[in-house]
Amino acid sequence: MRDTLIQAAYLLAAFLFLLALRALGKPVTARRGMQLAAVGMAVGIVATLFNARILSYEWIAVGAVVGALAGYPLGKWVPMTAMPQRIALSHALGALAATLVGVGEYLHGVSAGTLGRGQVTALGFEVLLGGLTVTGSLMAFGKLQEILPGRPLVFRGQNAFNLSVLAIGVASLVWLVVDPANVVAAGVMLAVSLAVGVLLVLPIGGADMPVVVSLLNSYAGLAAVATGFAINNNILIIVGALDGLSGFILSVAMSKAMNRSFGNVLFGAFGAPPAGAAPGAASAGGEMSAISAEDAALRMAYAEKVVIVPGYGLAVAQAQHQARELGDLIEKRGGDVRYAIHPVAGRMPGHMNVLLAEAGVPYDKLVDMDDINERFAETDVALVVGANDVVNPAARTNPQSPIYGMPILKVADARSVIALKRGKGTGFSGVENDLFVGPRTSMLFGDAKQSLITLGLGVKDA
Numbered sequence: 001m002r003d004t005l006i007q008a009a010y011l012l013a014a015f016l017f018l019l020a021l022r023a024l025g026k027p028v029t030a031r032r033g034m035q036l037a038a039v040g041m042a043v044g045i046v047a048t049l050f051n052a053r054i055l056s057y058e059w060i061a062v063g064a065v066v067g068a069l070a071g072y073p074l075g076k077w078v079p080m081t082a083m084p085q086r087i088a089l090s091h092a093l094g095a096l097a098a099t100l101v102g103v104g105e106y107l108h109g110v111s112a113g114t115l116g117r118g119q120v121t122a123l124g125f126e127v128l129l130g131g132l133t134v135t136g137s138l139m140a141f142g143k144l145q146e147i148l149p150g151r152p153l154v155f156r157g158q159n160a161f162n163l164s165v166l167a168i169g170v171a172s173l174v175w176l177v178v179d180p181a182n183v184v185a186a187g188v189m190l191a192v193s194l195a196v197g198v199l200l201v202l203p204i205g206g207a208d209m210p211v212v213v214s215l216l217n218s219y220a221g222l223a224a225v226a227t228g229f230a231i232n233n234n235i236l237i238i239v240g241a242l243d244g245l246s247g248f249i250l251s252v253a254m255s256k257a258m259n260r261s262f263g264n265v266l267f268g269a270f271g272a273p274p275a276g277a278a279p280g281a282a283s284a285g286g287e288m289s290a291i292s293a294e295d296a297a298l299r300m301a302y303a304e305k306v307v308i309v310p311g312y313g314l315a316v317a318q319a320q321h322q323a324r325e326l327g328d329l330i331e332k333r334g335g336d337v338r339y340a341i342h343p344v345a346g347r348m349p350g351h352m353n354v355l356l357a358e359a360g361v362p363y364d365k366l367v368d369m370d371d372i373n374e375r376f377a378e379t380d381v382a383l384v385v386g387a388n389d390v391v392n393p394a395a396r397t398n399p400q401s402p403i404y405g406m407p408i409l410k411v412a413d414a415r416s417v418i419a420l421k422r423g424k425g426t427g428f429s430g431v432e433n434d435l436f437v438g439p440r441t442s443m444l445f446g447d448a449k450q451s452l453i454t455l456g457l458g459v460k461d462a
């Protein structure tokens with residue numbers, strides 16, 4: 001009876017996770033999605049606490065307190081700009097849990113003499129995937145947090161070397177399946193999986209880590225599936241599969257939006273410039289023309305149609321509130337203001353949605369790339385706030401450019417462009433941007449937050 005109730009609770013939790021994933025697909029329902037997922041997780045945890053195999057609750061209580069003490073500050077105080085590394089750290093911890101469960105179950109099985117081939121296969125996959133996710137995620141965290149050098153660390157024959165090490169890991173898994181109680185094989189497999197995580201992430205540049213994090217998310221999900229099979233737990237199998245697949249889909253979508261093939265994500269030293277491409281040299285040249293804040297404010301105040309185009313610089317400056325305030329002021333004067341959302345603007349999927357939603361921009365004002373691109377031709381002013389790569393026309397016009405083929409926001413089609421940035425810095429990809437020297441573009445130099453505040457004051461006075 002107790003077991004039936006637990007299984008029913010797991011089914012309910014799985015259903016809530018499915019609803020949550022669906023709701024997370026749209027900004028307007030995303031908050032609800034997070035709440036549904038949290039309730040689903042609570043149902044899963046509470047149901048598990050009734051498991052008859054639990055003999056005492058002391059250590060579970062200690063784990064829950066330590067987890068809550070670590071999790072609360074991670075969720076509450078880590079700034080949005082540091083979210084990618086926070087997620088990497090969460091993956092490392094999740095995968096560590098899966099790996100430790102695997103190691104614990106294995107040692108328990110060895111001492112009890114109960115290990116069967118099926119169980120050891122599941123445990124092997126769990127430890128192999130879990131181990132590489134732990135070290136891979138820690139490397140991603142280190143690179144994003146700039147504790148480790150962000151540049152890709154590459155050496156000749158790296159892919160062949162990495163694949164050989166991975167092959168040793170798989171061979172030790174086969175060895176373990178043939179001889180389940182062989183602790184040496186298990187130890188070799190664990191050591192190799194930890195090494196593979198480091199080796200896989202070494203050749204990838206720090207700024208490309210979000211794609212890696214999403215891929216590692218997928219591996220962590222698969223490790224959870226294996227854990228579910230190993231300890232015969234349905235909710236782990238379902239949730240792990242959801243996690244594994246959604247992480248995989250997200251990695252593919254991100255690589256597509258960043259103009260990389262998935263093969264390049266898996267095996268290319270991404271973050272390193274493509275062979276033959278000279279970053280920073282992809283521009284036809286020309287001078288940027290600066291505009292004063294007063295003139296820019298006048299232009300914004302009298303524009304009928306304005307599109308605000310946020311990018312990574314908005315996140316750096318934490319200028320989302322000022323962007324919304326400027327938008328509100330223009331709307332008060334009768335202008336129409338929209339916010340253009342590029343799928344990989346910023347440094348993580350949904351980065352701009354999250355920042356603008358936090359600032360209270362209504363969801364119907366956030367317009368996706370394909371829809372807003374049709375509107376630029378009739379836009380009076382496109383205000384680019386710390387965006388660079390996602391508005392670089394070279395992606396459409398210059399086959400030599402490293403970002404050629406990446407879908408972009410067609411800001412250059414607008415009647416006029418005002419770009420807010422601090423100086424002549426390039427974006428994430430390191431290539432020059434001809435938009436900023438274009439005939440319709442005026443540059444307002446300075447920190448985005450300060451520039452937006454000045455523009456707001458100017459629009460008020462106009």
Ligand code: NAP
Nearest residue numbers: 311312313344346348349388389390422423425427428448
């Ligand atoms: P970007 O190309 O990285 O450019 C950001 C620009 O913001 C820089 O040119 C910089 O110029 C300016 N900036 C920085 N701090 C600023 C401040 N405080 N005030 C004003 N301007 C500031 O950004 P993006 O256009 O959003 O493009 C995102 C890039 O990241 C893409 O190449 C994408 O492929 C990549 N990426 C995205 C994700 C994702 O999931 N979103 C993941 C990995 C990689 P100055 O230095 O001159 O100020």
